[in-house]
Amino acid sequence: MSTMRKIVIVGATSAMAEHCARLWLQQGVDEMVLIGRDVQRTERVAADLRVRAPQCRIETISSDFLQPEAIARTVDQACNTINPDIVLIAHGSLPEQADCQQDLQQNRAALEVNALSPVLFAEAFATHLEQAGQGKLVLIGSVAGDRGRKSNYVYGAAKGLVTRYAQGLQHRFAGSRIQVLLVKPGPTDTPMTAHIKSSGAKLASVEQVAANIVSGVARGKMVIYAPAKWQLIMLIIRHLPRVIFNQMNI
Amino acid sequence: MKVYSWGRLSGEPHAVSMLASAGSLPALADGQRALPHGMGRSYGDSCLNPQGTLWKTTALDHYVSFDPESGLLVCEAGVLLRDIQRTFIPRGWILPVTPGTQLVTVGGAIANDVHGKNHHVHGSFGDHVRQLRLLRTDGSVIECGPEQNAEWFAATVGGLGLTGVITQACLQLRPVAGPWMETETCPYHSLDDFFQLADTSEAQWEHTVSWIDCMSGSHSRGIFMRGNPAAADISQPEPAAKALTVPLVPPVSLINPLSLRPFNAAYFHAQARKSGRRIQHYAGYFYPLDNLLEWNRIYGPRGFYQYQSVVPRHVGQDAVAAMLKEITRSGAGSFLAVLKTFGNRQAVGMMSFPQPGVTLALDFPNKGASTLALFQRLDAIVREAGGRLYMAKDARMPRDLFEAGYPRLAEFLNYRDPGLSSALSRRLIGY
Ligand SMILES: Cc1cc2nc3c(=O)[nH]c(=O)nc-3n(C[C@H](O)[C@H](O)[C@H](O)COP(=O)(O)OP(=O)(O)OC[C@H]3O[C@@H](n4cnc5c(N)ncnc54)[C@H](O)[C@@H]3O)c2cc1C
Ligand SMILES: NC(=O)c1ccc[n+]([C@@H]2O[C@H](COP(=O)([O-])OP(=O)(O)OC[C@H]3O[C@@H](n4cnc5c(N)ncnc54)[C@H](OP(=O)(O)O)[C@@H]3O)[C@@H](O)[C@H]2O)c1
Numbered sequence: 001m002s003t004m005r006k007i008v009i010v011g012a013t014s015a016m017a018e019h020c021a022r023l024w025l026q027q028g029v030d031e032m033v034l035i036g037r038d039v040q041r042t043e044r045v046a047a048d049l050r051v052r053a054p055q056c057r058i059e060t061i062s063s064d065f066l067q068p069e070a071i072a073r074t075v076d077q078a079c080n081t082i083n084p085d086i087v088l089i090a091h092g093s094l095p096e097q098a099d100c101q102q103d104l105q106q107n108r109a110a111l112e113v114n115a116l117s118p119v120l121f122a123e124a125f126a127t128h129l130e131q132a133g134q135g136k137l138v139l140i141g142s143v144a145g146d147r148g149r150k151s152n153y154v155y156g157a158a159k160g161l162v163t164r165y166a167q168g169l170q171h172r173f174a175g176s177r178i179q180v181l182l183v184k185p186g187p188t189d190t191p192m193t194a195h196i197k198s199s200g201a202k203l204a205s206v207e208q209v210a211a212n213i214v215s216g217v218a219r220g221k222m223v224i225y226a227p228a229k230w231q232l233i234m235l236i237i238r239h240l241p242r243v244i245f246n247q248m249n250i
Numbered sequence: 251m252k253v254y255s256w257g258r259l260s261g262e263p264h265a266v267s268m269l270a271s272a273g274s275l276p277a278l279a280d281g282q283r284a285l286p287h288g289m290g291r292s293y294g295d296s297c298l299n300p301q302g303t304l305w306k307t308t309a310l311d312h313y314v315s316f317d318p319e320s321g322l323l324v325c326e327a328g329v330l331l332r333d334i335q336r337t338f339i340p341r342g343w344i345l346p347v348t349p350g351t352q353l354v355t356v357g358g359a360i361a362n363d364v365h366g367k368n369h370h371v372h373g374s375f376g377d378h379v380r381q382l383r384l385l386r387t388d389g390s391v392i393e394c395g396p397e398q399n400a401e402w403f404a405a406t407v408g409g410l411g412l413t414g415v416i417t418q419a420c421l422q423l424r425p426v427a428g429p430w431m432e433t434e435t436c437p438y439h440s441l442d443d444f445f446q447l448a449d450t451s452e453a454q455w456e457h458t459v460s461w462i463d464c465m466s467g468s469h470s471r472g473i474f475m476r477g478n479p480a481a482a483d484i485s486q487p488e489p490a491a492k493a494l495t496v497p498l499v500p501p502v503s504l505i506n507p508l509s510l511r512p513f514n515a516a517y518f519h520a521q522a523r524k525s526g527r528r529i530q531h532y533a534g535y536f537y538p539l540d541n542l543l544e545w546n547r548i549y550g551p552r553g554f555y556q557y558q559s560v561v562p563r564h565v566g567q568d569a570v571a572a573m574l575k576e577i578t579r580s581g582a583g584s585f586l587a588v589l590k591t592f593g594n595r596q597a598v599g600m601m602s603f604p605q606p607g608v609t610l611a612l613d614f615p616n617k618g619a620s621t622l623a624l625f626q627r628l629d630a631i632v633r634e635a636g637g638r639l640y641m642a643k644d645a646r647m648p649r650d651l652f653e654a655g656y657p658r659l660a661e662f663l664n665y666r667d668p669g670l671s672s673a674l675s676r677r678l679i680g681y
Contacts, residue, residue, distance in 0.1 A: 015309065041271075044312055051313035051323075052337060191309055194268040197251070 005030040008084040010121050011091025012060075013041045015190035016140065018048075019210030020088060025053035027214075031082045032058045035074060037065050037091075065091065065117045075124035086217065087125045088138045089118045092159075094192050100154040107154055114158030119165040126169055126178075134177040138217055139166050143184050143225070146234045149250050170222060179220050183213050186230040253304060256546050257293040258499075258553035259616060259645055262300035269305050272312075272326050272417040275385055278303070283671035284387070286411045288328065288355030292362065293556040294645030295673035296410050302671065305415065307357050313337075314418060321423040322380065327357030327416040332540075334423075339532065343423035344479070346372045350588075352537045357416045362642040363408035363602040366536070367457035367477070370593030374604045376407035377597075378422045384414035387669025395420075396598065405665035408599025410641060412675055413665045429488060430480040431457075431535045437522035439471050441567050441574075445608075447474045448591045454478075457535075459590045461521070462574075463514045464583040464612055470574055472589065473521040477535055489531050495543040503550040503615040507581040514585060549615045554584070555645060557625060558603075558611035560592060561637035566608035569635040573610060573628050580624045584613040600658040603640045611643065622646065641674060652678045 007024055009017050012034035021032065032049065036042030039062040046060045061077055064070035078084070095110035122139055129135040144152050145159030166182040173180055187193060189203040197203055209226045216224030225231040240248075252261040266287075267276060278284055284303035291297075298304075310328035317323075321343050323334065332352035334345055349364040358364075363376040372378070381395035384406055392414065394402040406413045434455075438444050444460060451458050455476035462472035539545055546554070561569040570589065577583045588611045597604045614621050629651050632639065638655025639647045653659060663679070671681060 044272075047314055048312035051316045051325075054316075054318075191268055191270045194270075197266070197268075 006032070006082040006084050007086045007088070008033045008035065008078050008082065008125070010035045010087070010089045010118075011065075012036050012045050013038070014090040014092070014140075015192075015206050016185065016188065016210055016213070017088060017090035018045055019206050020090075020213050021045075021049055022052060023210055023214045024086075025049060025056055029053065029056050032056055033078045033081050033084075034058065034060045035063055035078060036060065038062065066112055068120055071117070071120045072124050075121065075128065079125070079128040083132050084125075084129075084135055086136045086138060087129070088140075088217075089121050089125075090140050091118065092140065092142075092192070094155055097150075097152050097154060110154050111158050114155055115161040118162055122165065122169065122180075126172075126180075129178045130173075136179045136181060136217060136220070137169065138181045138183060138213075140183045140185065140213075141166065143186050143230050143234050145184065147238050147245075151250055179222075181217055181220065181222060181224060183216070183224045183226060184230065184234070185209050185213075185226045186233075188226075253287075253290070253298060254553075255294060255297050255645075256291050257555055257616075257645060258546055258549070259294070259555070260298070260300070260553075262298065264299060264301070265303045266306060267303065268309050269307055269328075269415070270309055272310050272383075272385075274389070275305070275387060275415060278387060278669050283669055285670055285672045286327075286357060286361070286415045288358030288361075289330070289353055291351055291354045291358065293554075293643045294641070295677065296362070296641050296644070297358070298673045299671060300673055307355055307415070310357075310417060321425065322420055323423055324418060324420045325356060326418050327355060327360075327382075329356050330354065331356065331359060334421075335532070338423055339426060339429050342425055342427070344426035344532075346378045346422070346424045347375045348536060350537060351540055352533070353540055356419055356421070357411075360407055360416055360419060361409055361411045363597055363599045363604070364642070365592070365604045367459040367590065369595075369604055370452045370458070370591065371456050372424075373593070373595055374597050374602060376599050376602065379403075379407065379419055380422055381420040382406065382416050383418045385417050386414040386667050388667075402665060404598055404600050405662055406599075408597065408602035409662070409665070410601065410674065411672065412667065412670050414667045414670070426479050427481055428479075428484060429532050430484045430486070431477045431530045431532055432480045432527065433475060433477040433530050433535055434527045435521060435525045436474045436476075437471065437518070437525055438474050439469060441470045441571055444470070444472060444474065444589060445567055445591075448608075451476045452591070452593070459588060461517075462587045462589045462610075463518050464574060464577050464587040465511045465514050466518075466574075466578070470571070471518055473518065473525075477530070479532075480529060484529060486529070489534065493541050493543050496545055496547045499547045500550050503552070503554070504548045505554075505584045505613075505615050510584060517585070549584075549613075552616040552618075554616055555614045555621065555625070556586075556611060556643040557614060557628060558609060558640040558643045559628070559632045559637050560603065560605055560607045560609040560640070561632060561635035562605075562607040563591070565635045566591075569631050569637065570608060570610055572631045576624065576627045576631070577612065580620070582614050582617065582621060582624055584615065586613040587611070600662045601641070601656055603638065603642070605638070607637065609640075611640075644674065647678070649678055 063074035100107040142159040144156040169180040212226035253264045285299035287304040307328035310326035314324040365374045384392040457477040460474040
């Protein structure tokens with residue numbers, strides 16, 4: 001039904017990415033390349049998707065996610081395999097804020113995986129999309145990137161960097177057939193948030209969030225809040241006067 | 251966090267963690283016990299482990315392989331039956347056995363050896379499991395099936411999550427023409443009628459079930475529903491999946507004697523008017539309540555029980571009549587009351603519920619002592635009839651009835667995983 005026939009997913013083992021992939025396959029995809037850091041986990045996702053859509057050719061690449069040369073090589077390999085219509089960059093990891101404050105090593109690791117790694121992938125894909133002259137580059141940021149908060153600013157800052165990077169790419173490709181889309185999920189029920197959930201937090205279902213992402217990507221929305229209500233919530237939070245904001249325990 | 255089972259009788263704190271990989275289990279601290287937990291669609295306490303750990307399996311939701319020649323599907327245990335139906339019915343394959351909701355996991359369906367409306371033809375869920383992989387808390391892995399490690403298989407099918415965590419299963423799907431069912435609705439006005447309908451339908455119809463008006467006393471009126479997969483593909487648009495959610499827990503049960511009698515009467519007459527044959531989509535036919543999400547909230551903050559028994563056929567009619575009489579007299583009960591026959595076959599699991607006979611299932615709003623007193627009277631009838639109660643629904647059965655109903659208990663205990671325990675196992679087995 002759609003023209004989005006070839007898709008690359010970085011961080012393909014993410015629950016959000018998997019659910020997006022399942023929805024895309026239902027709509028019809030010809031070829032897919034899944035990139036993950038662990039062969040077994042990535043193959044597990046590929047096997048699942050192959051059962052769901054036997055007509056789609058699905059390949060996997062395992063890669064280092066931090067080394068610039070490895071990232072460049074992986075992206076070349078993916079784009080030699082298929083000419084993607086959509087690239088989704090989904091990986092990330094939610095660190096303990098307190099650990100990051102006490103241990104700079106962990107702090108750095110969190111910044112690397114949530115900020116540096118995705119934007120290096122994005123930059124490498126941007127080059128390929130530019131050559132191909134079309135395609136959608138989708139990055140997953142977070143509502144946490146919209147305003148720094150004491151409970152989560154290391155992760156938030158990393159996602160903020162992704163936000164700004166996406167903005168720059170959007171500017172660069174304005175008026176072209178290349179679209180750069182930024183997804184900002186709210187708290188979602190995935191393995192990443194399992195420890196928050198056990199303390200009783202209310203989380204959106206990953207199916208719901210994936211459906212929001214897939215429809216936002218189809219419409220070419222530059223910023224996709226998922227679920228959509230977070231757009232309003234974050235509008236308010238971003239604009240709360242500091243005196244009020246500082247009273248809040250968030 | 252507080253965890254409720256489907257009956258919402260208790261919301262006790264549990265340490266909940268999501269199993270992320272089918273390869274290994276999280277370590278357990280000394281003396282700590284865990285329990286695998288699927289969709290929590292069991293009504294009572296079989297899926298709960300208060301003050302202990304729950305391992306949610308719903309992220310183990312990957313297919314592993316499917317062979318379109320043989321219909322063999324290998325998948326992880328957290329896959330929902332709904333997803334299997336949605337993926338494979340369009341390709342001509344269907345799950346041979348599903349319960350009255352498709353929002354359950356493969357692991358949960360195996361651990362309760364669930365049954366559907368077609369027991370007389372296809373038995374229970376375990377009859378279609380070719381193999382499963384069991385992960386024990388000591389780290390060992392046991393592959394078992396009807397031919398391989400058959401004793402482990404028999405312990406784990408219907409094994410209530412107590413023999414290990416099922417991480418993956420191989421299921422035999424059945425060919426199907428499409429998503430449509432040919433159904434027929436027949437009102438009945440006595441238990442005699444019911445049994446006659448059941449007996450005469452079994453040869454021709456794959457699915458049989460009946461709704462019974464538990465307020466009708468000795469008249470025992472109800473609606474008998476039978477169905478077959480429609481033979482050729484029917485080109486009707488499939489209904490869009492629309493779901494409503496019961497938005498809150500009302501302060502008191504909306505199901506009470508005042509609402510029930512007129513409601514049941516209205517339902518009976520409406521269905522009786524619609525009697526006859528028609529074509530129905532499989533989802534609406536098999537899983538009528540799945541579009542009303544969280545309907546279990548209508549019973550209010552105290553929750554509800556389901557009481558499901560099976561009694562042997564030769565005493566079945568008398569036992570069912572006696573139970574209905576007690577229920578009508580008590581004025582308890584609810585709209586959700588199901589009466590159906592099981593076929594003449596033994597289940598594969600040592601602790602499986604289905605056995606030849608007739609099964610009656612009813613919901614009861616929890617009104618405390620009076621509800622429990624009614625159950626004691628029903629227990630006496632079941633005990634006398636040589637029947638058993640269904641653990642997937644149970645939160646209160648007495649131990650002697652459990653032991654009498656499940657004669658293979660001692661054998662089953664040899665296969666327990668000492669790292670796993672549930673509220674039900676502590677209540678009925680001691681640990
Ligand atoms: C509306 C409704 C209609 C129903 N109709 C029927 C019916 O017609 N027939 C019928 O038989 N049942 C019926 N049921 C009951 C339901 O099918 C069972 O309770 C089923 O087992 C629930 O599956 P679950 O995934 O929610 O498992 P849970 O309820 O979460 O767990 C059930 C048991 O399975 C164990 N378990 C779960 N996953 C695993 C695993 N991976 N490995 C090992 N053990 C595991 C748990 O420890 C627990 O003992 C119905 C329930 C509802 C709510
Ligand atoms: N869940 C939420 O509430 C939420 C909210 C806002 C934004 N997000 C964002 O949404 C995206 C998807 O997350 P999710 O919720 O789907 O989480 P998830 O299921 O836990 O997936 C996390 C993904 O990141 C990968 N990953 C984790 N640490 C990594 C590392 N150090 N190096 C390389 N890859 C790593 C994982 O790979 P492995 O499988 O190999 O571990 C996995 O693919 C992330 O960018 C996340 O930040 C999530």
